[in-house]
Amino acid sequence: MTIEREAGQPPVWQNDTPEGQAPVLEGQDWAAWPVYDSATLGLRDYWYPVDWVDRFGRKPRPVRILGEDIVLVREGDEIYALHDRCPHRGVPLSHGRRQFPDTVSCAYHGWTFDLKSGNLCAVLTDGPDSPICGKLKVRTYPVAQRLGLVWVYIGAGPVPPVERDIPDELLDNDFAMGGRSDVRNGNWRFAAENGFDEGHAKYLHNTALWRLFKVMPAWNKTRLQQEGPWLVRVQDELHWEADYPGLGVWTNKRWWKRMPLPDRPGKGKRVNKVIDALDIPGFVSIRLPGLLRVAYPQFIHYEWYVPVDEDHVRYVQIMVRFERGLTGVAFKAKYLAGIRWLFHGQFTGQDAWMVDVTDAPPERLYRPDLSITGWRRMVERSKPVVQTRPQRAKAE
Amino acid sequence: MTIEREAGQPPVWQNDTPEGQAPVLEGQDWAAWPVYDSATLGLRDYWYPVDWVDRFGRKPRPVRILGEDIVLVREGDEIYALHDRCPHRGVPLSHGRRQFPDTVSCAYHGWTFDLKSGNLCAVLTDGPDSPICGKLKVRTYPVAQRLGLVWVYIGAGPVPPVERDIPDELLDNDFAMGGRSDVRNGNWRFAAENGFDEGHAKYLHNTALWRLFKVMPAWNKTRLQQEGPWLVRVQDELHWEADYPGLGVWTNKRWWKRMPLPDRPGKGKRVNKVIDALDIPGFVSIRLPGLLRVAYPQFIHYEWYVPVDEDHVRYVQIMVRFERGLTGVAFKAKYLAGIRWLFHGQFTGQDAWMVDVTDAPPERLYRPDLSITGWRRMVERSKPVVQTRPQRAKAE
Amino acid sequence: MTIEREAGQPPVWQNDTPEGQAPVLEGQDWAAWPVYDSATLGLRDYWYPVDWVDRFGRKPRPVRILGEDIVLVREGDEIYALHDRCPHRGVPLSHGRRQFPDTVSCAYHGWTFDLKSGNLCAVLTDGPDSPICGKLKVRTYPVAQRLGLVWVYIGAGPVPPVERDIPDELLDNDFAMGGRSDVRNGNWRFAAENGFDEGHAKYLHNTALWRLFKVMPAWNKTRLQQEGPWLVRVQDELHWEADYPGLGVWTNKRWWKRMPLPDRPGKGKRVNKVIDALDIPGFVSIRLPGLLRVAYPQFIHYEWYVPVDEDHVRYVQIMVRFERGLTGVAFKAKYLAGIRWLFHGQFTGQDAWMVDVTDAPPERLYRPDLSITGWRRMVERSKPVVQTRPQRAKAE
Incomplete structure (x- = not known):
């Protein structure tokens, strides 16, 4: 379903808001998300x-x-x-x-x-x-x-199977994978918002080495779509560069790469049949309690944001290729030789830098923050059990 | 004007208080300076x-x-x-x-x-x-x-020209100068009070290498005088040493230097005509929002106390000689070779040490603290706009 | 006297509580010790x-x-x-x-x-x-x-002689001694409780090198007895090892040492006559304001817990041998060569580690904590003058 304004719910923008409309996303006041606002320590009743x-x-x-x-x-x-x-x-x-x-x-x-x-x-x-x-x-x-x-x-109460909180495709298929697990500075919600954030990757990661190999639009028009537990960012329109009046041209083109990169995985030249079968309508998706999925044509990146405390979050990152045998072994080698450092290191290290220095609220949201308010709304609607600070012993 | 007791104002001592008079300066209760007391972050509507x-x-x-x-x-x-x-x-x-x-x-x-x-x-x-x-x-x-x-x-409102907050003599004359700019520990008010403080230099800086070249009395009688924006410490009586009954002699004399050093700049042997023309009635003066001027016969030291936050202050120090040409070049060399380290380094470093460990109020003031209460009163009377902590974003 | 339940007083367990009795010491709620609970900064009116x-x-x-x-x-x-x-x-x-x-x-x-x-x-x-x-x-x-x-x-009021707060035996006899004095992490009360604690030494110090030379039971039955200013732990029953059903045997025996070690000093082979004359009914005793005494057959260890602030305590440790002449000199050499590192270093360093990480209340006490509640009660009954945070100057 496409996310639209509903009675009693904070509205979110369609990214194609006509000119003249109020440029401020209404949901930017955190008072619109009281549960999410209080969830500094994360959400209970999940496997982490x-x-x-x-x-x-x-x-x-x-x-x-x-x-x-x-x-x-x-x-x-x-x-x-x-x-x-x-x-x-x-x-x-x-x-x-x-x-x-x-x-x-x-x-x-x-x-x-x-x-x-x-x-x-x-x-x-x-x-x-x-x-x-x-x-x-x-x-x-x-x-x-x-x-x-x-x-x-x-969590409390009956314990669900751990499989409930693991993406189906990781349970149903064979694959080769590599990964990293690190504690980084910042609150887990900023980490999750950063991950699903439509806009930042285009500018912040413009300097990442990973972008020598993977191109990204300069800006695009986006909407959100729910697919099972996943909230998916769907890009309707891609722009690889733009001319800003009075300032100049800003581009994300790379002369040695072919544009555009297919938005939907599975539309590339060599296609992985598991990823193709997933038929994810967009490149990036997120689900509770804080798992990001970035589906490249040949492999998928998963990133968990596990709350440590109010000011720290554990990034558990894996890169998965749904192949076995020699192809899987080659992927593992490729991961260790490059992806681990370029993507799970420098690239998401830039994210961690921003998560650390984000200082909101207050905030002023813009069109692409549709992804952030959509995520917040998904959390809010799930009526999660918010973790509260474990009652401390009486102070000495 | 000489500062005297006025109706409704906290009185300050003349330094020649007769024996038998209450030895405690009344203005030592910070409740007498409510605006100054609240100005931990400095004064608005100034150039810094x-x-x-x-x-x-x-x-x-x-x-x-x-x-x-x-x-x-x-x-x-x-x-x-x-x-x-x-x-x-x-x-x-x-x-x-x-x-x-x-x-x-x-x-x-x-x-x-x-x-x-x-x-x-x-x-x-x-x-x-x-x-x-x-x-x-x-x-x-x-x-x-x-x-x-x-x-x-x-500040807010109409912006005054920066010249308003720079001493006239630095705008009207040519000069050679050297300087330092460092952030140091402590609140800016302690830094300003320390700078204008009558008594500390005589004892604290007794061990400074600078004092090999510049003598200073052991104690003196002082009054304050306002000259335009400046509050000036005027020394009426100089004592180069004293015998403390039952304890012994304490001296600031240097056998290799001639005493007394002229109190008023311009009375020395070789005189700078700009400094002479200033005709400052005392050696040390201070003005808002926190600028100290120490007028030596040949050069003037200026020291700004720029609030950084409650616990840090930037010292911007310059030493100015109102000469051009070869004399100016020679002064610049002398500054780099000596003054920078002896005066702007070790000497004012002793000040910074004390500013860091000052822990007032409560405090018990004494006669020479006339200079401190005079400064506080000048600030209080100026009805300054006090800086308040910028409103922080709602805590995460 | 043996400590027993008294009207209006928090009861303490006899260590031989019959099976079936409530396993929780009542005095484990710190509300039972309001004065002790408030004494984070220590007790006034003592020499330290x-x-x-x-x-x-x-x-x-x-x-x-x-x-x-x-x-x-x-x-x-x-x-x-x-x-x-x-x-x-x-x-x-x-x-x-x-x-x-x-x-x-x-x-x-x-x-x-x-x-x-x-x-x-x-x-x-x-x-x-x-x-x-x-x-x-x-x-x-x-x-x-x-x-x-x-x-x-x-403290305030009349000052008692320092001898009041020093054990008599250290005033009345000649001796040789060695010692250490260090500030360590943690509150002084946890340090004192740790020192007099019946149970911890048997397990925590099981790995200490000191235990190569000094054996210790695996567990025992204990009661408390007051002797002048001292509260003494008396061991009625010693067990050198035990078989825990379903788990296995845990032992403190050392094959190269003879068991049992005499509980009462003075019952060993070579006996120090001063220690013998003290006739302390147990191995370990404690007194206000925080002095532990551990009486070995040949020497006595004293350990003061001097509050530094809420989170730091100074350990002043001395080891005393009541001998002069060559025996004393030999002891001093033995101290410097071994006891200083083994006992005053590693052994009590293990204590300091635990004092640092103790996080109570809340707590759940067990039989051997008789010693802790006994100590707390002795402090509470002494109606001490509790140190309060020195009133700070008005915050800058």
């Missing part, structure tokens, strides 16, 4: 990728997601997640020892917790008959392993 | 020197003055100042690019602002017909270039 | 060790105790302590100069204070007849030198 599976070992490792401190511990092939705080005196369990299999012991007094249930199963410094054993537990988190990543579910 | 002209190029450079973030950009011989915040998403324009002459473009989405007017004159990622163009602007600041410095006017 | 005597010279040196900024200055054999703030403009006197004997002069304007009385006895930049002289003073603190340490009394 935390980091690569092989970065977790027997030694407890702390991570922070949505402001919650979590300790992850491996036992054999399983990875367990517990609240990273011993209830005794508040010492992080990530400082703890692996005294017995399937348990973690707090470094301070040897309070020993079952990894699976979180139950206090032994208190080494109180003897085998310790009356507190079995009487308390630490919170545990559902954990899954998919795509080489560890996923943690932050 | 920002930095040397040659430190600004085509590349946008951010500065902070009176708590305002400003970006300065050169185009040819002109330097322009704009509020350092793109109204779109709050990204600093100082990260921007010089896409077209006479404009600056925000690095994020290519919002392009006219340097002179601040008008949004193009939005590169929205095409030449962007409906938001011409509909908004960023705040601009009046800029001037004088004395090799860039000056910015912080 | 500040640092080694030989670390203070003629040059003024700042220290912070209980959140108060104090400057210490030596004159001959005497050490003086004054509030580290010149009342004139708030500059720390620790930046000052020693212009005349028995005085310190503020670096800024030469305000000169008598070290003994704190009286303003000269103002060098206001002449010998300065009317403010003798009209004000800075606060002074009682100072003593004992055990090679400088002690400062923080």
Whole structure:
């Protein structure tokens, strides 16, 4: 469906607003998005990728997601997640020892917790008959392993399968992939808005080396379309350069590249049949709780924005080619030799720079910010459970 | 006029207060100076020197003055100042690019602002017909270039000529000069008070190398006199050393220097005729919004205290000799070889140290603090427009 | 006396709580200890060790105790302590100069204070007849030198002799000693609780090198007993290892050491007669305002927790052997060669690590925390004068 004005909803612009119309997007006042405005720490009831599976070992490792401190511990092939705080005196369990299999012991007094249930199963410094054993537990988190990543579910109530929060095409097909996972400065919402943002890539990334290989229009006319869980940016009109009166010409053309690049994946010369079958109506799409998909003709880039705390966000980026065998191996090599540095490094590093220095609200939106208000509205309409700051211990 | 007690005004001491009189200056309670007390960020409606002209190029450079973030950009011989915040998403324009002459473009989405007017004159990622163009602007600041410095006017209403805020003698005469410009720790008011402070130089700077060449009394009796915009410290009585009962002798004499140093410039052996013509009744004077003048027989030191934020102040220091030709060249050499390091470096570095560690109010003032309360009163009486913290965007 | 439940008092567990009893110590809600809860900055009306005597010279040196900024200055054999703030403009006197004997002069304007009385006895930049002289003073603190340490009394009213706050055995006997004094992270109460804590040493310090030489039970049953100013942990039952059902055996046995170590000092093979005479009923004891005593058969470790501010505590540690002559010299050598690094370094460094990461309340206490609640109750019952944040000057 095309997003249009609805009763009681903040309207969004069609990108082809006729001249003379008020140039200010109404939804730019964040008061229009009260839930989104309050979601500085992210959205609950979703699975989040935390980091690569092989970065977790027997030694407890702390991570922070949505402001919650979590300790992850491996036992054999399983990875367990517990609240990273011993209830005794508040010492992080990530400082703890692996005294017995399937348990973690707090470094301070040897309070020993079952990894699976979180139950206090032994208190080494109180003897085998310790009356507190079995009487308390630490919170545990559902954990899954998919795509080489560890996923943690932050939420209450029945736990959905992790597959619900992973794009179907990554579950249904074979592929080769490479990826990066880094914590960067800035709030996760600015990261998500930046990712889906129609306008910035054309100017900000104009200087990125990646753009030696991938051309991009100077500006275009856009509308949004919902496809299942995805909100898709559809480009109706492409302009590769423009003459600004009194200023001069600004261009995104590259003389060594052929223009225009097909907007819809699958319309290029050599086509990947999985991507073709997806039939995504646009180049870029986004879904909750913060996953961007950029579909190139031959491969797809996915980028998760995982809230760490109010001021930090983890970028989990993967580049996927739906091929096996030699083609897959070649892609993996190409990823390590180039894409990893050019795209997942410098290119999205420019994004991270902007996410860090964005300082809104207040803000004044313009036509292409249709994508931002569309995303905000999608979040708002989903009636998400907003993460609140975990209640801190009484201040010392 | 000599400053005396007036009805409804906080009284200040004459420095020759007879023994037995209350030893506490009444004006030491900052409640006596409510406007001054609130002026942590400085005074509006003045021109402020920002930095040397040659430190600004085509590349946008951010500065902070009176708590305002400003970006300065050169185009040819002109330097322009704009509020350092793109109204779109709050990204600093100082990260921007010089896409077209006479404009600056925000690095994020290519919002392009006219340097002179601040008008949004193009939005590169929205095409030449962007409906938001011409509909908004960023705040601009009046800029001037004088004395090799860039000056910015912080204020509202009609803009006075920059000459109003520059001492006449620097406008009417030729001279040779050298200078330094550094941001230092501490509030600008402590810097100004320290500069005009009667007492500290005699003790604090006793260890400065500069004092090998310039003697200073151990203590003296002082009054204040207003001369045009200047408040002048007049020394009526000089003491080069004193015997403190039960403790011993403390002296500022130097056996290799002749005492006393003439208090009034122009009474020395070789006299500069410009300085002589000024006929300043004292060695040190101060004026709003925070400019100190120290008149030596042969040259004059000027020192501006430009508020950066509550805790930082820019010291712009120049040493001026009103001579041209070979004498001027020789002075410039002398400045670079010595004065720059001895006076503008170590000597005023001692001041900066104290400004940094001053922790008042509360305070207990003493006789020589006549100079401090006189300065505070001059500020208070000028009914200045106090800078308030620029309203911040709603916290993320 | 054995600590038992009393009317109106928070009850504490006997360590031999029968199975089935509520496993949660009632006193774990800090609301039960309102005075202790508020004592983040420590307790007034006590002498505190500040640092080694030989670390203070003629040059003024700042220290912070209980959140108060104090400057210490030596004159001959005497050490003086004054509030580290010149009342004139708030500059720390620790930046000052020693212009005349028995005085310190503020670096800024030469305000000169008598070290003994704190009286303003000269103002060098206001002449010998300065009317403010003798009209004000800075606060002074009682100072003593004992055990090679400088002690400062923080409190009001009549000053008790420093001997009141030093263990008798250290006043009545000769001894050899070594020691360390360091500021560490964390609140002083967590440091004190950690020190007297029954349970942690058995597990946390299991990996300390010190434990190659000194064995410790795996768990034990404990009660508390008051002996004069000391609260003593008495161990009624010792277990050197235990089998935890479903998990395995955890042991603190060392095959090269003989078990059990005598719980009461004086029961070992070679016995120190001073320690024997003390007849302490347990290994570890604590007293106000925060002094731990660990009595080994041959030597005693003392550890003061001196509040620096809310988040820092000074550990003053000494190890004492009540011998003179060659035995004393040999002990001093043994201290420097080993104990200093093994015990006062790595071992108590593990404590400092935990004190730093403890995050309580909330907390869930267990049987061995009898020692913690006993200590809290002793503090609460002593009706101490709690240090409050020194009133700050009006914010600039």
